[in-house]
Amino acid sequence: MLSWTTMISAYANAKLNAKALKYLILMLREGVVPNMFTYSSVLRACDGFLSLTQLHCSIIKAGLESDVFVRNTLFDIYSKLGELQNALGVVNEMVTGDLVVWNSIIGGFAQNSDGDEALNLYKRMKRASFPPDQSTLTSVMRACTGLALLELGRQAHVQVIKFDQDLILNNALLDMYCKCGNLKDANFVFTKMLEKDVISWSTMIAGLAQNGFSREALNLFQSMKDYGAKPYYITILGVLFACSHAGLVEDGWYYFQSMKKLFGINPGREHYGCIIDLLGRAAKLDQAIKLIHKMGFEPDAVKWRALLSACRVHRNVDLAIFAAKQILKLDPEDAGTYILLSNIYANSQRWYEVAEVRRTMKAKGVRKEPGCSWIEVNKKIHAFILGDNSHPQIDEINSHLNQLIHRLMGLGYVPDTNFVLQDLEGEQSEDSLRYHSEKLAIVFGMISMSRGKTIRIRKNIRICGDCHIFAKLLTKMEQRTIVIRDPIQYHHFQDGVCSCGDYW
DNA sequence: ATAGGGTTAG
Numbered sequence: 001m002l003s004w005t006t007m008i009s010a011y012a013n014a015k016l017n018a019k020a021l022k023y024l025i026l027m028l029r030e031g032v033v034p035n036m037f038t039y040s041s042v043l044r045a046c047d048g049f050l051s052l053t054q055l056h057c058s059i060i061k062a063g064l065e066s067d068v069f070v071r072n073t074l075f076d077i078y079s080k081l082g083e084l085q086n087a088l089g090v091v092n093e094m095v096t097g098d099l100v101v102w103n104s105i106i107g108g109f110a111q112n113s114d115g116d117e118a119l120n121l122y123k124r125m126k127r128a129s130f131p132p133d134q135s136t137l138t139s140v141m142r143a144c145t146g147l148a149l150l151e152l153g154r155q156a157h158v159q160v161i162k163f164d165q166d167l168i169l170n171n172a173l174l175d176m177y178c179k180c181g182n183l184k185d186a187n188f189v190f191t192k193m194l195e196k197d198v199i200s201w202s203t204m205i206a207g208l209a210q211n212g213f214s215r216e217a218l219n220l221f222q223s224m225k226d227y228g229a230k231p232y233y234i235t236i237l238g239v240l241f242a243c244s245h246a247g248l249v250e251d252g253w254y255y256f257q258s259m260k261k262l263f264g265i266n267p268g269r270e271h272y273g274c275i276i277d278l279l280g281r282a283a284k285l286d287q288a289i290k291l292i293h294k295m296g297f298e299p300d301a302v303k304w305r306a307l308l309s310a311c312r313v314h315r316n317v318d319l320a321i322f323a324a325k326q327i328l329k330l331d332p333e334d335a336g337t338y339i340l341l342s343n344i345y346a347n348s349q350r351w352y353e354v355a356e357v358r359r360t361m362k363a364k365g366v367r368k369e370p371g372c373s374w375i376e377v378n379k380k381i382h383a384f385i386l387g388d389n390s391h392p393q394i395d396e397i398n399s400h401l402n403q404l405i406h407r408l409m410g411l412g413y414v415p416d417t418n419f420v421l422q423d424l425e426g427e428q429s430e431d432s433l434r435y436h437s438e439k440l441a442i443v444f445g446m447i448s449m450s451r452g453k454t455i456r457i458r459k460n461i462r463i464c465g466d467c468h469i470f471a472k473l474l475t476k477m478e479q480r481t482i483v484i485r486d487p488i489q490y491h492h493f494q495d496g497v498c499s500c501g502d503y504w
Numbered sequence: 505a506t507a508g509g510g511t512t513a514g
Contacts, residue, residue: 040507072507172510
């Protein structure tokens with residue numbers, strides 16, 4: 001007869017979570033005492049915070065919390081549930097650990113979008129003389145990906161070579177180069193990969209599309225099919241994204257309509273999101289809104305945001321107001337949308353509504369996150385925050401910026417103070433536009449990096465119209481390449497043109 | 505005998 005623990009482990013492996021938990025109870029009823037094997041198995045079957053807390057209690061009671069396996073599984077499950085503080089509590093008192101524990105911890109933070117903490121822990125791990133393996137490096141790559149740390153990622157790449165052709169690690173490496181806006185190295189890695197799975201293809205297709213190389217993305221999709229790899233729903237998302245950004249409305253529609261027939265995949269929420277974006281970009285706002293209503297899903301904020309973007313580009317104020325109101329119904333904390341709405345009202349002298357929006361914001365205590373831009377120079381990260389002058393070279397940056405603006409104005413640059421359909425806050429005079437964080441970061445990059453080097457910046461909020469024009473003209477005047485990654489997409493500026501085609 | 509870690513989108 002199989003033992004209780006074996007049964008529980010088998011159920012946990014089969015993801016029959018309820019059964020695994022039930023067997024633990026049966027086992028306890030029978031008077032059999034669970035050991036560390038039992039607990040590390042049953043923990044994997046734990047998918048709710050409450051049951052996890054209960055298990056944690058009984059683990060402490062049984063005195064098994066110090067077992068390295070139990071502790072690690074506990075940590076892992078807490079972090080999978082997004083309970084990072086509890087997870088840290090489990091590891092902080094840890095005396096001994098091993099490589100897997102470190103990997104769990106680093107992976108936990110990397111997966112919970114806390115790249116900073118993941119990289120800190122990686123340093124601690126190295127100080128504790130644990131050499132990283134495939135799993136560690138995968139998480140380090142993911143952390144670099146999230147933070148857009150190309151130099152650090154490159155440094156980790158050197159170590160990847162030791163683990164020749166690990167598929168998961170290569171996928172993470174590939175994604176790192178894509179998300180850092182370095183398509184050249186991404187292509188290099190992709191070509192060198194002996195084994196590619198659907199994730200490799202999907203990563204590369206989406207990476208090309210997000211960076212503005214839509215045609216290349218669609219060509220790669222064709223190669224993928226020729227190669228015999230089977231696309232799945234994330235692959236199609238990349239394809240639709242490419243169509244929408246290249247203005248290929250008909251191709252996009254075709255893939256969307258026939259994805260079920262061609263690939264056996266039903267369009268999901270995200271596919272609808274891409275298609276609404278596609279229609280909106282093509283100025284088919286009526287069709288976009290029709291689709292929102294008849295798609296068979298309750299529309300979420302993502303759909304309304306796509307529509308709002310379209311309204312901004314195609315200057316449809318009434319529909320913008322409508323979309324903004326829908327967003328705020330679903331996401332009442334969205335400061336950017338309140339500000340955009342209030343700007344629209346202010347522009348049409350609807351002061352009563354302006355006041356009302358401001359009142360709501362105040363009542364809810366929503367405040368707009370200040371714009372922040374990061375740039376990595378000589379393996380150090382420099383942060384620029386709107387209104388913060390603490391950077392040691394801020395005076396030099398400002399004076400250089402003023403000179404640049406002066407020279408650009410001579411070439412026809414006019415600061416864009418029309419922020420009606422943007423979410424810029426307060427009195428956006430020419431003067432305050434001047435100190436937007438991405439401008440400071442760009443100038444810092446110009447001062448501190450040689451001319452041939454691409455200036456790469458990551459932003460926490462979307463780029464504004466004025467900074468966009470500024471960057472375009474600057475790359476024309478100075479023969480520089482600038483890449484800015486915002487939370488949604490990438491802007492590759494070169495020779496006065498941006499890869500986004502001025503739509504974002 | 506029975507146990508722990510890593511990749512794409514959002």
